[in-house]
Amino acid sequence: MNISDLSQQDLKQQLGGSGIYLRTGPFVTHLQSKIPSVINNFAKLYANNSLLLGEGFADFHVRLATPRGLRHWYRPQVMFHFDDQVPFKPLPYQQAFPMMEWGLNWCISNHAHQYLILHSAVVEKNGFAVILPAPPGSGKSTLCAGLVSCGWRLLSDELGLISLDDLKLVPLARPINLKNESIKVIKQFAPQAIFSGEFADTSKGTVSLMQAPAESVAQSDQNVKPACIVIPRYTPGAATYLEPDSKGSMFMHVADSAFNYSLLGLTGFETLVKLIDSCDCYTFTYSKLQEAVEIFNQLAAVN
Amino acid sequence: MTEQVRWRAISGFALHWHSWGKEHVVYNTGSGDTHLFNDFAALILKSLQENPATSDELLQLCTTSFKHDEREELHSQINELLFELDRLGVVERAY
Numbered sequence: 001m002n003i004s005d006l007s008q009q010d011l012k013q014q015l016g017g018s019g020i021y022l023r024t025g026p027f028v029t030h031l032q033s034k035i036p037s038v039i040n041n042f043a044k045l046y047a048n049n050s051l052l053l054g055e056g057f058a059d060f061h062v063r064l065a066t067p068r069g070l071r072h073w074y075r076p077q078v079m080f081h082f083d084d085q086v087p088f089k090p091l092p093y094q095q096a097f098p099m100m101e102w103g104l105n106w107c108i109s110n111h112a113h114q115y116l117i118l119h120s121a122v123v124e125k126n127g128f129a130v131i132l133p134a135p136p137g138s139g140k141s142t143l144c145a146g147l148v149s150c151g152w153r154l155l156s157d158e159l160g161l162i163s164l165d166d167l168k169l170v171p172l173a174r175p176i177n178l179k180n181e182s183i184k185v186i187k188q189f190a191p192q193a194i195f196s197g198e199f200a201d202t203s204k205g206t207v208s209l210m211q212a213p214a215e216s217v218a219q220s221d222q223n224v225k226p227a228c229i230v231i232p233r234y235t236p237g238a239a240t241y242l243e244p245d246s247k248g249s250m251f252m253h254v255a256d257s258a259f260n261y262s263l264l265g266l267t268g269f270e271t272l273v274k275l276i277d278s279c280d281c282y283t284f285t286y287s288k289l290q291e292a293v294e295i296f297n298q299l300a301a302v303n
Numbered sequence: 304m305t306e307q308v309r310w311r312a313i314s315g316f317a318l319h320w321h322s323w324g325k326e327h328v329v330y331n332t333g334s335g336d337t338h339l340f341n342d343f344a345a346l347i348l349k350s351l352q353e354n355p356a357t358s359d360e361l362l363q364l365c366t367t368s369f370k371h372d373e374r375e376e377l378h379s380q381i382n383e384l385l386f387e388l389d390r391l392g393v394v395e396r397a398y
Contacts, residue, residue, distance in 0.1 A: 248326025252339050262335050266319060269330035269337060273321045 004047035012039050019063075021052035025161070025172035025220050027112070029104065030058035033096070035078065038064050041097040041196040045175045045209055048217040060107040064100050066093065082107060091202075098199050098207050101177060105158055108172070109259040115170060116271045117259040118160035122169050122226075123152040128300040129169050129224045131160050131279070132232050133257045136204070139234025139286065142182040145210055146289040147296055149190035154216040155224070159259075164267060167274055168223035173216040175209035183208045189289055226275060227303055229254065231283045232292075240291040242284050242299070250281040310385055311355035311397040312348060318393060320349075334392050343369065344384055348393060355397040358382050 003011065003022070014020050016039075019032035024046075033039065063081040067090060077090035080103040087106065091099050109117050120133035121144035134140040141157055148154040154173045161170040175196070178186055183198060183206065194211035229250055230242075251272060255261045261268040286292040312318060316333030327345040329338045340348065346368055347361055356364070358381050365377055388394040 246326055247323035248328060248339050251328050252337070255337055261337075265335060266330060266332060269319060269328075273328070276323075 001051050001053060002047065003043065003049050003051055006043075006051070008039075008043060011043050015039050015042070018055070021054075021056060021058055022046065023050045023052060023220075024104075024174050025156075026170055027059045027108065027172075028052060028057065029107070030061045031100075032062070033064040033100070035064055035066070035093075035096045037094070037197070038096045038100055041209070042100070044194060045196055045211045048212070048214040059111070060104070062100070062103060062107065064096050064103075095199050095202050097196060098177075098202055098209070101175065101209060104174070108159055108161075112161070113260050113263060114164060116162040116164060116261065116264060116268055116275075118162065118254060119158070119257040119259060120160035120254075121157050122155035122160045122171075123147045123296075124155055124169075124224050125152045125297070125300040127224065128228070128303045129155070129226050130296070130299075131169070131226055131229045131254075133160070133229065133254050134232050135257070136179075137234075139182070139232050141176055141178055142185060142234065142289065143232050143286070143292055145176045145178060145182075145186045145193075146189055146293050148176070148213055148216065149186070149193060150293045150297075152296070153219060154212050162226070162271060162275060163223065164264075164271055166223075167226070167271065167278065169226050170223050171216070171220045173212040173220055175211055178208050178210055180205040185289065186210060226279050228299065229276070229279045229281050233283065233285045234287065235285050236287055238285050238287045240286045240288060240295055242282050242295055245281040245283045247276050247281055251276045307357040307359060309355045309357050309397045310351055310361075310389075310394050312352040313393055313395050318348070318352065320345075329393065331391075331393055336391070338391060338393065343380075344388070347381065347384060348388060351394055358385060361385075 016034040019030050022029045022031055061083050066076055067079050076093035078093050078096040079086055079090045080088050080099055118133050120131050121140050122131050132140050144157050155169055155171040157176040163170055196209040198206055198208045200206045319330040321328050325342050327340045350364055361381050362378050
């Protein structure tokens with residue numbers, strides 16, 4: 001059963017009551033909230049995700065709620081509850097839905113240590129999987145959104161999960177987090193895509209989330225072998241340029257961008273060595289999204 | 304004449320290596336840190352893993368492995384490297 005199979009009224013009742021058990025990739029999240037913007041945006045962006053019926057095991061128990069007291073009424077805020085703990089300071093009430101997304105990222109990156117977790121987008125076409133590790137502002141999510149709008153499969157926008165057992169990429173097809181100018185760019189580039197509302201004045205500026213393609217969500221159980229690691233760099237006015245990168249410097253870059261490389265110790269080192277060994281490594285400069293997609297299509301075609 | 308310091312790779316912890324051509328990554332199980340070294344640093348650190356050595360002895364090793372016209376300059380580079388490796392916690396003084 002998918003989220004879209006529930007009526008808006010049923011979803012509201014379940015989220016506001018005992019909660020729902022949402023499957024995203026390998027994880028099940030027990031989610032509760034009575035906040036209308038969470039319910040409405042969740043219904044829109046997670047429509048294709050599956051729902052587990054009845055109460056069962058959940059990896060994460062998450063609740064978004066307004067605090068009691070003055071802040072429920074005056075300049076209202078929202079709090080993220082994880083296993084009945086509150087790991088973050090509250091945010092303005094209007095930012096409840098992005099807070100849910102950031103909180104879910106936090107749940108995974110801080111607890112799912114059965115994976116090497118890279119701060120990266122991951123996309124795939126015809127079995128050719130590309131890891132895009134990059135810091136905020138590099139154009140990673142814009143490129144990722146552009147690629148999945150042109151037939152690439154989304155495995156993740158933010159958290160690249162590498163299985164420690166077989167080194168395969170584990171899909172986690174969740175909404176793509178777009179920021180500031182990239183919102184307009186992607187809305188023009190992919191007018192058919194489904195977006196959340198826009199949330200202004202967050203710590204990342206204005207953010208909006210784009211729904212993961214239904215086909216990507218449907219393939220959430222299909223792990224894939226990584227083939228290529230590309231560090232994207234959006235540079236206004238720059239020519240589109242794909243350049244081989246050395247494996248040593250890529251190793252250090254990916255290690256720096258991983259959430260749990262240090263925590264995994266020697267296992268993290270050995271896993272990353274195997275990953276870098278098995279992948280071609282590039283840096284990629286771009287300013288025009290259509291050209292960027294064409295380069296990636298060519299890369300997929302020759303591999 | 305003062306006696307030269309004898310250096311060795313850290314004891315009690317392992318250094319794990321992997322190399323791609325002239326790039327070498329090293330994982331230190333003691334600190335949990337990973338370092339990227341070039342051939343020069345890798346040669347010296349691997350040598351110190353096998354046997355403790357002074358900078359003079361390392362100079363002999365390097366002159367046979369690297370073409371370098373200026374012995375003084377090479378000696379200076381070795382001392383700087385030893386200082387850096389010590390700072391990174393992958394070598395220590397062998398007493």
